[in-house]
Amino acid sequence: MISEADAALAALLRRELLDASRVQVVFDAPTKEWAAKRNGPAVNLFLYDIREDTRRRSSGLVPRFGDDGRVVARQTPPRIFRLFYLLSVWGQRAEDEHRLLGQLLDTLLVHDLVPADLLPEAPSPVGLSVGLPPEHDRSFADVWSALGGELRPSIDVVLSLPIEAGRSKETAPAIVEPLHVALSDRDAPETTAENAGESAPRPAPVAPKRVGRKRAARG
Numbered sequence: 168m169i170s171e172a173d174a175a176l177a178a179l180l181r182r183e184l185l186d187a188s189r190v191q192v193v194f195d196a197p198t199k200e201w202a203a204k205r206n207g208p209a210v211n212l213f214l215y216d217i218r219e220d221t222r223r224r225s226s227g228l229v230p231r232f233g234d235d236g237r238v239v240a241r242q243t244p245p246r247i248f249r250l251f252y253l254l255s256v257w258g259q260r261a262e263d264e265h266r267l268l269g270q271l272l273d274t275l276l277v278h279d280l281v282p283a284d285l286l287p288e289a290p291s292p293v294g295l296s297v298g299l300p301p302e303h304d305r306s307f308a309d310v311w312s313a314l315g316g317e318l319r320p321s322i323d324v325v326l327s328l329p330i331e332a333g334r335s336k337e338t339a340p341a342i343v344e345p346l347h348v349a350l351s352d353r354d355a356p357e358t359t360a361e362n363a364g365e366s367a368p369r370p371a372p373v374a375p376k377r378v379g380r381k382r383a384a385r386g
Contacts, residue, residue, distance in 0.1 A: 168288065169214075172250055172328050175285035175293075176212060184274045185210065190267075197255055198314050208258040210271065212324070215310055216251040216302075220327060245290050245329035252324040253310060265320065272297065272322055281326065294327030 177192040185192065191209040195201050254271065256264040281293040301307055301323065311318045 168328055168330055169217075169250065171286060171288055172281075172293070172326050173212070173214070175281050176252065176324070176326065178285050179278070179281065180210065180271065180274065184270055196314055197253075197257070197316060197319075199316050202257065202316065205257055208256075208263070208267075210267070211253075211255045211257060213253045213255075213314075214250060215253050216249075218249050218251075220247040220249050243332050246332045248328050248330055250326040250328055252326070253307070253321050254324050255319050255321040268320060268322065275322070275324060289329055290331060291329045293329070294325075296325040296327070297322060299323055299325060 173194055177194075180192060189208065191207060192212065193209055194212050194214060196213055197211045256268045256271070258264045258267070275295065275297045278295050281289075281295050283289075283292065286293050307321060307323070308318055
């Protein structure tokens with residue numbers, strides 16, 4: 168997804184501002200060696216840091232729906248990773264660089280999200296932030312020093328990229344047939360006079376009781 172995020176950010180700048188035939192969009196580290204070999208004006212988007220936004224991490228499982236609207240799987244929610252880009256402009260004159268840098272800032276401030284058509288593979292919207300203060304453990308001067316170059320005016324661009332984490336677990340297929348419940352024995356086979364004697368044992372005969380008279384005793 169990182170390469171897709173690179174392409175989406177470059178496509179956004181080309182579509183709304185830059186002339187692809189005149190200004191290049193590159194992702195190389197802006198070192199002294201790169202600057203010496205540069206040919207023509209360029210917008211450099213150097214990805215200098217990737218960090219997970221742990222404040223937005225969630226647990227549990229989220230449903231995934233199919234085309235028919237039914238739940239087909241459950242999976243862990245995506246994790247949000249912040250991609251930090253150092254945007255700088257390289258030209259012949261400082262005035263031209265500042266002018267283009269201001270136009271890039273105006274263009275990016277319009278968007279809180281990367282347009283969905285530029286990142287259709289993302290599982291959820293991709294946030295876009297511009298000009299945020301640097302993290303507490305670093306400064307932009309440290310980034311330029313690590314690159315071995317001189318400090319230049321730049322804009323910090325941050326993408327909040329959702330990345331799938333873990334595997335999805337497929338659910339059981341949905342039951343589409345109606346449930347049939349038998350409330351009586353109507354569906355059982357009928358018992359006829361012919362097979363009743365074969366299936367049920369005959370009761371044993373009962374002997375009749377004898378009733379007698381008492382003869383009177385002779386005197």
